Amino acid sequence: MTAVVRIRDLEVAYGSVRILEGISLEIRKGEILALVGETGSGKTTLAMALARMLPPGAAVRGYVEVDGWAIYDLPVPVLRSLRGRLIGLVPQDAMAALNPVLPVGAQVAEVFQVHLGLSASEAWARAVEALARVRIPRPEQAARLYPHQLSGGMRQRAVLAMALALNPPVLIADEPTTALDRLTQGEILALVRRLQAESEIAVLWITHDIGVVAALAHRVAVLYAGRLAEVGPCAEILSAPFHPYTEALVRTYYDLINGPRGEPLYAIQGYPPSARDRPSGCPFHPRCPYRQEICQDRFPEILQRGERIVACYFPRGNAR
Numbered sequence: 209m210t211a212v213v214r215i216r217d218l219e220v221a222y223g224s225v226r227i228l229e230g231i232s233l234e235i236r237k238g239e240i241l242a243l244v245g246e247t248g249s250g251k252t253t254l255a256m257a258l259a260r261m262l263p264p265g266a267a268v269r270g271y272v273e274v275d276g277w278a279i280y281d282l283p284v285p286v287l288r289s290l291r292g293r294l295i296g297l298v299p300q301d302a303m304a305a306l307n308p309v310l311p312v313g314a315q316v317a318e319v320f321q322v323h324l325g326l327s328a329s330e331a332w333a334r335a336v337e338a339l340a341r342v343r344i345p346r347p348e349q350a351a352r353l354y355p356h357q358l359s360g361g362m363r364q365r366a367v368l369a370m371a372l373a374l375n376p377p378v379l380i381a382d383e384p385t386t387a388l389d390r391l392t393q394g395e396i397l398a399l400v401r402r403l404q405a406e407s408e409i410a411v412l413w414i415t416h417d418i419g420v421v422a423a424l425a426h427r428v429a430v431l432y433a434g435r436l437a438e439v440g441p442c443a444e445i446l447s448a449p450f451h452p453y454t455e456a457l458v459r460t461y462y463d464l465i466n467g468p469r470g471e472p473l474y475a476i477q478g479y480p481p482s483a484r485d486r487p488s489g490c491p492f493h494p495r496c497p498y499r500q501e502i503c504q505d506r507f508p509e510i511l512q513r514g515e516r517i518v519a520c521y522f523p524r525g526n527a528r
């Protein structure tokens with residue numbers, strides 16, 4: 209399958225603090241890749257690096273390609289005009305992504321005016337279509353509403369409509385459903401799967417919720433302390449994780465939904481390290497039940513097993 213996004217040896221640092229290191233990853237046409245990891249692991253940094261939207265203090269090294277464009281080689285004006293067409297972005301907080309003093313239809317219409325040079329009335333008609341595409345009921349009326357007049361789920365749909373307006377080949381969604389109730393969250397996930405299957409868009413879905421990964425993703429990339437621990441097909445990773453960290457994440461999740469009541473739930477020992485204070489070697493070693501001396505010396509070489517990769521000296525299952 210063709211890769212729409214190619215990331216090679218990406219590194220992001222703020223001063224002497226390395227946030228991401230050694231990230232190589234592809235997102236393929238027509239797939240939903242879930243990026244999962246604990247808070248502070250660098251998920252948002254990775255998403256923003258991909259769109260070249262990190263703040264000026266960030267030092268970025270490595271190669272990022274989106275739909276054939278080497279993002280960090282583009283002159284800034286070209287990047288500005290291209291980014292909206294290449295990458296649709298749904299941030300975590302839909303309210304913050306919307307302008308509170310403009311009706312949502314006008315905000316979607318603006319995308320068509322700015323990027324396609326459409327007239328106000330043409331742009332409005334396209335905006336109503338875009339709202340209909342994300343299954344907002346009565347889109348003509350809804351387009352006239354202000355963000356605060358919409359429910360959380362409808363606001364997420366409006367932001368999704370804006371992100372998809374120019375039919376970008378890539379959609380990045382940064383934990384967009386965490387603030388929603390489970391039912392609304394499920395509706396948004398079902399919608400994204402449907403839209404994604406219709407349009408073959410490549411999706412990077414950021415989450416810390418394995419339940420969301422299981423419901424949505426084709427492939428999973430597990431990030432731990434700024435490093436990729438494991439990447440591979442979703443079903444394989446959930447049923448037979450290679451990395452001890454993934455194993456712990458998956459076990460915590462299945463315990464929560466299947467575990468007998470009254471029994472203590474499985475929980476990963478310790479806390480994720482802060483970016484300023486990451487352990488040597490494999491950053492997971494202080495919390496890892498299988499650690500041996502070598503784990504604190506050097507970051508492990510990355511093992512490739514068919515469609516899967518893992519960075520661990522002592523992987524689980526049949527990785528060895």
Ligand SMILES: Nc1ncnc2c1ncn2[C@@H]1O[C@H](COP(=O)(O)OP(=O)(O)OP(=O)(O)O)[C@@H](O)[C@H]1O
Binds near residue numbers: 245246248250254483
């Ligand atoms: N502008 C910045 N300057 C310095 N450090 C930053 C900056 N932005 C992020 N960081 C640091 O980078 C690390 C990763 O942050 P990031 O927001 O990418 O994590 P995340 O995985 O998205 O977490 P969360 O699940 O909480 O959203 C954190 O330690 C954070 O403090």
Ligand SMILES: [Mg+2]
Binds near residue numbers: 251
């Ligand atoms: Mg984040």
